[in-house]
Amino acid sequence: MKRVFGVALGILTAIGGFVDIGxxxxxxxxxxxxxxxxxxxxxxxxxxxCLFAEMSGRVAAVSGRATFxxxxxxxxxxxxxxxxxxxxxxxxxTFSAEVGGIALALELASxxxxxxxxxxxxxxxxxxxxxxxxxxxxxxxxxxxxxLVVFGVALWQLHPDWSQLVQQAVSPRxxxxxxxxxxxxxxxxxxxxxxxxxxxxxxSSGGVEERWSAKDIVTSRMNVFVGFPLGGLxxxxxxxxxxxxxxxxxxxxxxxxxxxxPVAVALGKLGLAFAILGFVAxxxxxxxxxxxxxxxxxxxxxxxQWGKYVRPRDAARFQLVVLVCLVVAAGTVLTTIxxxxxxxxxxxxxxxxxxxxxxxxxxxxxxPDYMGARVNGRVANLLGTVFLVIILVASxxxxxxxxxxxxxx
Amino acid sequence: MRWLAAxxxxxxxxxxxxxxxxxxxxxxxxxxxxxxxLAQLETARLAVEHAGRLPAxxxxxxxxxxxxxxxxxxxxxxxxxxxxxxxxDRLRSDLDTLLSDGSDGIAELRIQARRSDTAAMASxxxxxxxTAAGLDRFHQEHDT
Amino acid sequence: MTTVDIHxxxxxxxxxxxxxxxxxxxxxxxLHEGPDGVPFVTAILVGPRASxxxxxxxxxxxxxxxxxxxxxxxGDAPPRIPFGRVTAVHSAVDVDxxxxxxxxxxxxGWVERHVIGRLPGSGHAG
Numbered sequence: 001m002k003r004v005f006g007v008a009l010g011i012l013t014a015i016g017g018f019v020d021i022g023x024x025x026x027x028x029x030x031x032x033x034x035x036x037x038x039x040x041x042x043x044x045x046x047x048x049x050c051l052f053a054e055m056s057g058r059v060a061a062v063s064g065r066a067t068f069x070x071x072x073x074x075x076x077x078x079x080x081x082x083x084x085x086x087x088x089x090x091x092x093x094t095f096s097a098e099v100g101g102i103a104l105a106l107e108l109a110s111x112x113x114x115x116x117x118x119x120x121x122x123x124x125x126x127x128x129x130x131x132x133x134x135x136x137x138x139x140x141x142x143x144x145x146x147x148l149v150v151f152g153v154a155l156w157q158l159h160p161d162w163s164q165l166v167q168q169a170v171s172p173r174x175x176x177x178x179x180x181x182x183x184x185x186x187x188x189x190x191x192x193x194x195x196x197x198x199x200x201x202x203x204s205s206g207g208v209e210e211r212w213s214a215k216d217i218v219t220s221r222m223n224v225f226v227g228f229p230l231g232g233l234x235x236x237x238x239x240x241x242x243x244x245x246x247x248x249x250x251x252x253x254x255x256x257x258x259x260x261x262p263v264a265v266a267l268g269k270l271g272l273a274f275a276i277l278g279f280v281a282x283x284x285x286x287x288x289x290x291x292x293x294x295x296x297x298x299x300x301x302x303x304x305q306w307g308k309y310v311r312p313r314d315a316a317r318f319q320l321v322v323l324v325c326l327v328v329a330a331g332t333v334l335t336t337i338x339x340x341x342x343x344x345x346x347x348x349x350x351x352x353x354x355x356x357x358x359x360x361x362x363x364x365x366x367x368p369d370y371m372g373a374r375v376n377g378r379v380a381n382l383l384g385t386v387f388l389v390i391i392l393v394a395s396x397x398x399x400x401x402x403x404x405x406x407x408x409x
Numbered sequence: 410m411r412w413l414a415a416x417x418x419x420x421x422x423x424x425x426x427x428x429x430x431x432x433x434x435x436x437x438x439x440x441x442x443x444x445x446x447l448a449q450l451e452t453a454r455l456a457v458e459h460a461g462r463l464p465a466x467x468x469x470x471x472x473x474x475x476x477x478x479x480x481x482x483x484x485x486x487x488x489x490x491x492x493x494x495x496x497x498d499r500l501r502s503d504l505d506t507l508l509s510d511g512s513d514g515i516a517e518l519r520i521q522a523r524r525s526d527t528a529a530m531a532s533x534x535x536x537x538x539x540t541a542a543g544l545d546r547f548h549q550e551h552d553t
Numbered sequence: 554m555t556t557v558d559i560h561x562x563x564x565x566x567x568x569x570x571x572x573x574x575x576x577x578x579x580x581x582x583x584l585h586e587g588p589d590g591v592p593f594v595t596a597i598l599v600g601p602r603a604s605x606x607x608x609x610x611x612x613x614x615x616x617x618x619x620x621x622x623x624x625x626x627x628g629d630a631p632p633r634i635p636f637g638r639v640t641a642v643h644s645a646v647d648v649d650x651x652x653x654x655x656x657x658x659x660x661x662g663w664v665e666r667h668v669i670g671r672l673p674g675s676g677h678a679g
Contacts, residue, residue, distance in 0.1 A: 063644045065567065072578065073565045078608050080565075111466040131674055177552075249451040250444070250545070254478065257471040258452055265455070268462035276467075303567055303578030304661065305652075313675040314574065316665035369562065370644050409441075 010223040011230075013142025018231020019238075020286030021101030022094070022193040022350070024279065025343045027235045029253040030186050031242030034175055036168040039236055041187040045194025046232035048387050050224050052358055055365040055380065056200040057220035060207030063370040067204040069300040070370060071360045083356050084301045088294060090353040091198045092325055094346045095290035096332035099125070100339025101283035104256040109276050115334060122330040125287055129322060134209045134308045141285030148278035151237040154266035160244040168243070185401040185408050188394045189344070192351035194232065195391075198293040200361060205296040209309050214374070241266075254340055291329070295322035344407065351398040354391045362388060432494045439500050440551040442486040446511055447544040449479040450537060453515045457534040460527055472519040479515055483508045504547060510540045559594070564607075567645040568597065568634070570652045577657055579646060580604035583633060594636050597646070599657040602631035632657035 030038050056067045063070070068087075072080035102121040103114035110117075128137055174183035207220065241262035242253065253259060256279065263275040292308075299306035299318040306318040333339060362384045365376045376384065402408075430438065453475040456468055463471075486504065491497040514537040521530045559582065568576040581603035583596040602624060605617030634648060634655055641647040648655065669675050 065644055069567060077565060077580075077604055078610075078613075081608065108467050108470050109464075111469050130672070131677070245455075249455055250447055251451050251455065252445070252448040255452075255471070255474045257456075257467065257474055260467070261452070261455060261459075261471070264462045264467070265459050269464055272463065272467060303575060303580075304658075305575040309678060310574070311676055311678045312672070313665050313670050316669040317661055319669050319675075320664055 007219055007222050009139055009143075010219055011227040012146060013139050014223040014227020015142070015230045015234070016145030016148070016281065017138070017142040017285050017289075018228055019145065019148055019234055019278075019282045020094075020193075020196065021097050021283050021339075021343050022196065022347050023235050024101070024238065024256070024259055024282065025253070025340055026186075026189050026193040026347055027239040028242045028246075028259040030190055031239030032246035032251055032253050032258075034178065034183070034186065035243040035247060036165055036236070036240060037172045037174060038183070038187055038190055039169040039239065040172050041190040042194055042232060042235050042239070044390070045191040046229055046235075048191075048195045048390070049199060050228050051380070051383055051387060052195075052200050052361050053203050053224045053228065054221055055376065055384070056204040056361050057207050057212070057224065058217055058374060059361070059364055059370065060204040061212040061217045061220060062214055062372060062374045064208065064213075065370065066201070066208045066296065066300055067361055067364060068201050068297045070364045072301055074363055074367065075360060080301060083360070084297055086353050086356050087197060087201070087297055090346070090349050091290050091293050091297065092328060093342065093349060094196065094198060095287060095294060095325060095329040097339060097343040097346045098283050098287035098290055099326075099329045100333040100342055101256070102280060102287060103333060104339055105276060105279035105283055108257055108260065108279070114339070115336065118330050118333050121284075121287075122326055125284070125291060126323065126326055128288060129291060129308070129326075130312060130319075134206070137288055138206065138285075141281055141288060144281035145278060145285055147274045147281060148234050148238075150263055150267065150271050150274040150278065151234060151241050154263040154271055155237050155240050155244065157266040158241070158244050158262070160240070165240055165243065179405070181401055182405045182408055184397065185405045188351045188398050188401065189347045189408075191394055192347045192354065192398075194235065195350075195354060197350050197353050197357040198290050200357060201297060202289045202293045205292070205300075205307070209307050211309070217374070256340070287329075291322055291326055294325040295319070348398050348402050348407075352395050355388070355395050358391055359388060430489070430492060432492050432497050435489070435492055435497050436500060436551045438489060439486070439504050440548050442482055443504060443507070443544045443548040443551070445482045446479055446508060447541060447548065449475045449482065450511045450515065450541050450544065453479075453518055454534045454537055454541065457518055457522070457530045460522070460530055465522070465525065468522050469519070472515065472522050476512075476515045476519050479508075479512055483512055500551070507540055507543045507547060511537065511544065514540060562642060563594070563646070566642075568599075569645045569647050570655065571649055572651060574652055576648065576652050576655060578604075581607060581631070583636075596633040596635050597639070598630075599632045599634065 027042065059065070059067050059070070068084075071083055075083065099118065099121055100114070102125075103117040106112070106117040106121070107114040174180060207216070210216075212220065238259070242259070245262035245265050246253065246258065251258060260272060260275045260279070264272045295318045296306055298304075298321045299315070302317075304317045305315040307315060312319045332342065362376075362381075364370060365384075366381065368375050453472055456463060456471045456475075460468055486508065491501050514533060517533050518530055518537075521533065563582065564579055566579050568579060570576050577599045579597050580600060581598040582594050583598055584592040585595045586592050601616055601620035605613050605620050607613065608616060634657060638648045638650055638655075639646055640649050652658075
């Protein structure tokens with residue numbers, strides 16, 4: 001019974017924890033502009049992250065080591081350092097976006113300017129990282145993030161033309177008036193939003209934090225193969241709500257407030273309360289993940305003790321890195337740069353950094369030295385290779401498309 | 410190193426005062442402005458139409474954001490030097506009328522929302538329907 | 554006697570102490586020539602003075618020079634763990650001393666004493 005509860009909790013956490021500020025903004029923005037014509041990009045991203053999260057969870061469970069830990073061994077110190085630098089920059093940018101997201105969500109709940117919420121959010125984040133147990137932190141943020149299911153309920157309540165929505169999703173043509181470069185630019189943004197680079201490093205580090213062993217592989221797989229796709233469904237619901245409510249009014253999304261409007265239209269104040277709770281939980285949870293990931297990747301490259309499973313003073317440099325990154329992230333938001341803009345840039349640069357993250361995982365998951373008999377099977381390798389090609393294409397096309405479309409104008 | 414500094418200065422200045430666009434380019438920018446402004450105006454109107462279903466804090470934040478964005482769009486358009494052409498001048502004056510109506514309207518909505526004056530909000534939002542339609546027409550006509 | 558491929562199975566691997574805590578990476582190794590002319594591993598070398606040269610290129614040279622400048626305590630060799638301390642080589646390298654006894658990483662201790670240790674609650678695991 002306890003085991004069933006554990007598995008269920010893991011799945012719920014995975015669903016609620018899937019969406020972050022990037023998913024909220026990208027899906028709503030694309031839904032308002034393209035309808036569901038880019039749903040395929042989200043679906044592709046979800047399949048990709050399931051594939052690689054499973055591998056990275058398996059690596060943690062079998063070898064007892066986190067994935068980034070092994071990157072330096074397999075790629076060498078020089079390539080590993082380049083990987084660290086790039087991953088850290090992108091994760092830090094994403095961290096800033098999440099902190100901004102928390103502040104924006106709290107502004108919607110209180111009318112207090114978002115900048116004033118930044119120090120509060122920063123302090124709260126640090127206190128949670130400092131004192132709250134890892135599994136508690138993960139599960140609470142994840143379960144509260146389930147409040148975003150309200151988007152699915154809202155969609156139902158809006159009585160949309162389902163056949164039209166399905167039609168849009170299934171025959172993905174770019175709408176008239178939108179150029180092909182813009183179409184693919186947003187496809188990459190959605191793909192990057194689903195396949196966030198930090199997620200796989202966090203997932204495997206989390207496996208080590210929770211002391212996974214080979215018998216936890218099944219649980220890990222259930223979290224990934226059930227939880228993540230359902231989380232992806234939430235992303236699609238957000239896009240569909242925007243398509244049904246915002247698109248007919250020609251509203252383009254550039255604030256978090258607009259993301260939540262369809263829920264208010266469908267369900268009123270109660271629905272919106274859930275949406276705001278979901279926004280806060282999703283961004284807070286993702287901020288914890290990105291902040292910890294900054295610490296994980298630096299400590300795992302240099303071999304320092306890391307993790308919340310030891311006392312902070314036993315992992316002093318890890319804690320210091322997390323604290324410094326938190327200050328930098330909060331500082332970035334306090335420069336009054338629009339958090340939504342930061343989010344959009346973080347998605348593009350995440351897409352660029354994808355190969356750095358995923359190629360090492362594929363290599364390590366095939367290494368019998370770490371994995372023993374649990375190396376990748378043929379199916380995993382075939383899919384992994386296919387996705388690596390897709391990731392490379394997305395990564396190479398991201399910046400040129402951003403420049404060509406002037407970030408999607 | 411000094412030549413590098415000179416290049417940077419020249420580029421910075423070039424960014425500040427762009428050359429006057431051609432009439433076609435200006436028309437494109439105007440159409441784009443109209444679309445962006447319409448999006449902000451419709452956001453405000455949609456929120457006000459459902460004011461009863463939004464908590465006051467949420468409504469206020471949405472309106473304040475829409476007002477700021479709308480004003481920014483208006484200022485950006487006004488700062489573009491129109492080409493020396495009567496058609497461009499007409500474009501400018503037509504759009505400016507719509508933009509100033511929209512800007513005043515959203516500001517009024519924001520004030521009425523703070524006072525929780527639902528009747529006035531509904532009436533203003535209804536009147537702004539004309540401005541919205543005007544912006545939409547403008548965009549359709551001049552979209553290159 | 555099992556053979557260990559130094560490049561694949563030893564270099565850059567995580568070193569664990571007697572209690573399973575993470576100590577450092579195998580930043581480099583120290584080799585000596587045996588009486589029969591065959592080189593063998595005598596120690597694990599730790600820190601930027603050891604890993605800097607392996608980074609290669611201009612960056613590696615610059616980092617190594619910086620590390621030697623800032624070396625604490627100053628000496629003529631990077632911190633080392635004698636290879637006799639190694640008990641096992643698997644997905645990590647196990648060593649039979651505690652982190653404190655090995656004392657290869659003074660910076661961690663410094664950060665702990667002067668920064669993290671000063672914050673309330675640092676003695677409790679989350």
